[in-house]
Amino acid sequence: MGTTALITGASSGLGVGFAHELARRGADLVLTARRLERLEDLAVDLAEKYGTVSTVIPLDLAEPGAIPELVRDLTERDIRVATLINNAGFGHFGTLVDAPGDRVHDQVAVNVAALTDLTHALLPGLQSAALAHPHGAALVNVASTAAFQPVPRLAVYAAAKAYVLSLTEALWYETRATGLKVTALCPGPTETEFYAVARRSPGGPRRLMSVDEVMAAAFAALDAPRTPPHVVAGTQNRITAWLAGSAPRRAVVTVTGRLSRR
Template identity: 40%
Template sequence: MTVARPLSLITGASSGIGAAFARQLAALGHQLVLTARRVDRLETLAAELRERHAIQVTVLPHDLADPAAPRTLCDELDQRGLPVDWLVNNAGYGVPGTFVANDWATHADFLQVLLTAPTELAWRLLPGMRQRGHGRIINVASLAGHVPGPAGHTLYAASKAYLIKLSQSLALENHAAGVHVCALCPGFTWSEFHDVTGTRDKMNRLPGFMWLSAEDVVRQGIAAVERGDAVYIPGRVNRAIKTLVQLLPDRLALRLSARESKRYRNTQV
């Protein structure tokens, strides 16, 4: 079955890929629930989309680093009578520096946002999707989840690899119930990500053909989940990188990762 006016919940919707998802799903006629920490940005985006598309946009600000946030968010959705048809698990960030260079509280918050929160949101919202016979879940992973983990940003690739495997299992478990699950795995994407992590100057050394816009990533991701793709890598260059890494011996692939880490990451303890 299909839903005439689907309701989409987008995490990390205040900028970048999350905001691009909000704009493109709104253009497709979706009602939206937007969540992130920056309330002012969410309200500005919500006002833009209400005016442009005459849709319902609900702003529910939450910090997903709070372990209680996923349950509280879903309780609010139930109280408002907002059944979620599309879940876009997009919230995320990077922690620059080596593993021991950061305190445990920093890593714990990261793991809560990147692993636990998206997993719990899927667990809480999947039963309703299955009962209604229709649903879409997009877990925004990364090309980093397909290649050897680099030094610096230690937990980032590991967390994205987890989202890829989770999405594959959920796709197999729920396809017959009318629910598609897709791990969207972009490579370098124009957004605030590298500004926040302080690596913009290093990232600017990359050639232009390595980059995609958030709009292109989202457009391809929506098409992929509708097709029923469990994993999708946008961009021919990114798909070629993934294929090349798979063909290389592990030792050589790890050596290449070590070399690139020194160029684009803070690998000092």
Template identity: 40%
Template sequence: MPAHRPLSLVTGASAGIGAAFARELAARGHDLVLVARRAERLHALAGELRERYGACAHVIPADLADPASPRRLADELQAQRLAVDWLVNNAGYGVPGTFEASQWQVHADSLQVLVTAPTELAWRLLPGMRERGYGRIVNVASLAGHVPGSAGHTLYAASKAFLIKFSQSLALENRDLGVHVCALCPGFTWSEFHDVTGTRELVGKLPRFMWQDAEAVVREGIEAVERGEAVHVTGRVNRAIKALAKLAPDRLALWLSARESKRYRQLD
């Protein structure tokens, strides 16, 4: 650990897993840089973190769908002399419906947020971590990146699979330099995610044992990255699903995916 209070940057910090990361890290003695589009929510969360945990919480509103945002964010950190020890790449969302149902710009924006922005932020902040001999990068991926693709939300699982492989490679490249990298892979999590994608009614039909709350996901994630795990799937149910997906023949796995995805994917 650094001698000073660690500084953690969390993207998508205005709600869900991102806000849970901010609260848990603040409770563990971290200062925060909160990044998301909704400035009002960020300022409210920053006030809570200061009052409850005595954390110094910086607010930087940013839309990571803008390709210039990662560079501007890094420039702002440098201008404020903020050296990031933990990077939590959490921002993300799914595009409901089939691939051709959305305009290309909608898909391009989602790829920018899910793939390009976290990759660029890691590239921009990693050198400082390596130089200081300490750093943690958490890329919030998904169980979806481990199981066969499904119809609907076409690019989501593919993007999360990228984050998993990227995290593995980055972890190997930096494991001897004091920098731990982990792809955190939750399954169904209580958050605003399904409200944003318009699938709340669909996923609400799934059994409760398949769900975790954001706080449990975050606690598992922090412990996993500190242990040096390159990939961590949260929850016993999700780990069982991942194991079964690996063992099943491809045709069977795709058939099961096609059958089950109708329960939680919007296909129009």
């Protein structure tokens, strides 16, 4: 309430879910992604529904210099971010040897580099906000259940999400005295544009989770007195994540390799 949250990847899927819940709770928003029209429509929708103020900043996070530009823009507008939702991300389905170079590069640029640079740039402000507004400041990095094991044919994506999980859990510890809520959100397959962008079908008979279900898991973790270092959305996903962490690596990668053939 009365603070500002920045959401990357706010033009679609989970980013839109975060925007609605944070606006409903009274936060002003900074919405960023490449598709300007979607962001502008969302800003109007949020203003009508919740009376919230949204600043729209179109940006390609794969471009070199995107994060310094974003941070400069925030400074010029005198926007102090109390909550950062590093949500923008995408995967590319297929073997590494067959993947176009720009898709390989951009997965690391968006999922890893931009997330790290933006977190580094905004973290001092998030920590100050946590001191000023106890329970009103948070850092959520969107990882994935892909973070818990290597995934052939989604190799770069899964490795990037393992990085996000590891980074976030370390930051959870580093910031524990500041009151900042830090967590890595690990959704499993969810009904968004992710699979269309990755150019594959979700595969298998599994039910996709809805954005609302994933948001319920994310905000339950944020609202808990002790926010956990990561949260896996959904019971079935929690079981598979646990199994992946417990079984021998060779067996795990063999299973994920077979499943990703579908």
